[in-house]
Amino acid sequence: MASKAFAVIAGVGPGTGAACARRFASAYPVALLARNPENYESLVQEINKNGGKAIGISTDVSKEDSVKAAFKKIEEEYSGATCAAAIFNASGPFARKPLLEMSVESFAKSWEVSVQGALIFSQASLPHLLKHAEDSSAKYPPTLIFTGATASVKANAQMSGFAAPKFALRALSTSIAKEFAPKGVHVAHAVIDGVIDIPRTKDWLKDMPAEAKIGADDIAESYWNLHLQSKRCFTNEIDIRPMLEKW
Amino acid sequence: MASKAFAVIAGVGPGTGAACARRFASAYPVALLARNPENYESLVQEINKNGGKAIGISTDVSKEDSVKAAFKKIEEEYSGATCAAAIFNASGPFARKPLLEMSVESFAKSWEVSVQGALIFSQASLPHLLKHAEDSSAKYPPTLIFTGATASVKANAQMSGFAAPKFALRALSTSIAKEFAPKGVHVAHAVIDGVIDIPRTKDWLKDMPAEAKIGADDIAESYWNLHLQSKRCFTNEIDIRPMLEKW
Amino acid sequence: MASKAFAVIAGVGPGTGAACARRFASAYPVALLARNPENYESLVQEINKNGGKAIGISTDVSKEDSVKAAFKKIEEEYSGATCAAAIFNASGPFARKPLLEMSVESFAKSWEVSVQGALIFSQASLPHLLKHAEDSSAKYPPTLIFTGATASVKANAQMSGFAAPKFALRALSTSIAKEFAPKGVHVAHAVIDGVIDIPRTKDWLKDMPAEAKIGADDIAESYWNLHLQSKRCFTNEIDIRPMLEKW
């Protein structure tokens, strides 16, 4: 890779975030953001041990100051590098709740992480993505990816605390895509429509074959393939399901 | 009307809100909520003078306390009445803004009014709507209507501050519709796709015929017709355009 | 009604078509098209006996000649009248079929009725609708309505023989709406998302309350309300569900 570039991933947990970290670390130094350092510490070690380069930064994506501080640290650590890929994988909780029992606070909190967080992350990463777009030695167009869910396109009963922010995130992604594509930034939204196979979902669908769940590594590979697309072929939305998903 | 019932309209300004107030006041006593009393004062007078019954309550829909206080006042004024119709017409501002110039505060503010406000208003009105559903003398199923916009289904460049909340509002509406329809509440979302003909838009499209803009009274009539639908025929979404709209 | 106008309904059976015939016959002379005269004979009698005016014409909507002949007859019977409303309610069969067992012929047949039929009917009725738009004594804008289904927006497994034409019909409706709205014709598409309560579905959902099915008369009332909308407020799509529908 001729250009000096990094990738940044917000919302690094044991699933999609970690898988993206590993996948993008095979090509770029990575910065991993999560509120809880436990979520990235061993992963940072693993990547650095395996010949990659990673840093972890404790960040609350819903807070502008926290994200700005994180990017300041990235700029110091990866001084002079542009941003090849930024992945927003943070999300408010998936939680079913009768409408009349949902607290306004929890509804607001879900928005703050999923949507306000996505805005703050985009505003922080776009200047670096734009620099990558202007770098003629860059191998691939800079890519900004947002992780959505079934609830990005389907609002079920008792799911508004999750679906309202996810619908909003999809709108944000599309709006940014339209504004920044002409400047060379590839923005994409992924509708992850199914259960991701992670430790937390171990007991879900456990009488079903492995193909009933989505592989986190497979999501990461699909995100990587979005990154490889040329300026003459930007995909702005993909959906992802396991083979056995009903939809 | 055998049952004692009221209608409540949040977001009463000079356009859709006022038109709905007049239309629903022909059948029900109405409660009009707006932050600024100027927005409802003359309208309240007009309705009361013309043989209807109206009260106005200064309310910040984005604040739970404010909405709760408003409904307490409604319960006092229309004591013992159930809610036949609740219309949420409040909205953050329609504002074009390059993403990197948009403040996180203004983005959050737009959400607070358009989406958090809709949640708070729904939580306050649904218990009264449910009582109407249980009232066998009620003439029509209780109706909860949310006013959306082009941006509810289309997220253009530089419009995320408006589109993200509007997408979210649509998800909220659908989720509430699915949860409360089986309990007899009719929930609908309206995609208002065009310029409404109000004093503020007087100079927009002014070289075009009247059919280039949406009539606020016509929107109110369409909302009223949603209210008339039977339990065997709930429309959960309508779009509305003037004859000359390009879409 | 100052203007001399008629309404035409294609696809008159015992459900939506008959209900529309009755509803629109309360305001306009109606022409009822169905392949099988049994589907309209008693209805024509009923309307004429009750003070309305109706004619029935045996028509195969999938054949251009047949529809042209039907409109020639309408022009003779309702000489000098313009078309206030045209409703296309014909449809290929709702049939579940494994893809590899579906015959190309049945797939084509479903298309011919649902989509080609809709095109032919539109081409035949639009000149009359346009005349109504130009008639300054017309009470309401001329209205062209297409009946869709759940399958208009959702393509389930083994349902492509029904869903493919229904998706196509929705596209046709939107395209016509965009072309003819500026000329004053109101075009609308209805997503009928549930079981309509007709003799054929008597045994469906029979352990459920009446609110589990859609009332055909209620659909007709909603179509009528679409017809009443002004040029400053065209709704181009509605969905319709019974209160107890899961969606």
Added chain:
Amino acid sequence: MASKAFAVIAGVGPGTGAACARRFASAYPVALLARNPENYESLVQEINKNGGKAIGISTDVSKEDSVKAAFKKIEEEYSGATCAAAIFNASGPFARKPLLEMSVESFAKSWEVSVQGALIFSQASLPHLLKHAEDSSAKYPPTLIFTGATASVKANAQMSGFAAPKFALRALSTSIAKEFAPKGVHVAHAVIDGVIDIPRTKDWLKDMPAEAKIGADDIAESYWNLHLQSKRCFTNEIDIRPMLEKW
């Protein structure tokens, strides 16, 4: 590649079809279907000369007999092989036409190629795709891809002859995806939203940079990446735009 497998591409012209032929020929023997042999002859030569394996078969995809004959020839040529990938790239013409000037014949013709053709091609290829799904030595899940367009999701005025079939094709693709995913076949639909850079479009957008058009090779690469997805990560729809597309 352990398994003996072929890829088949219907609708091979100078753009997407040829690019897919080249891309998939790097991994599989290919069968290229087009009505006019001129569309594949030099391409077949090119692939065979470059170390790949290709056959061309003159086929009218809208005719069941013609497609069956083509697959019979494929079975002879690639005897014992299963189908790793089938790409349906045929389409009725993109043509703007006022509704009242469109002939029913041209409307029907567009459907026959775009939708009936897709059904016939699917019915012919699915048995071979299913065999590939059962072949434990197959490297990737068998993939069936349909090429859509802007008109698959947007029905503009005067475009119904193109949009109605494209909406229908999308429904067909989704329905097949849901039926055959549990059997291991990956079905995907691509919304190609922009002008593809081919000889025929040379003069379109010619004052614009190269990034105003979609690269046919880039589409083929995206299709290839769909093919690589695992059973735990099927993408059923992608959109594709050039960087400078307005949408």
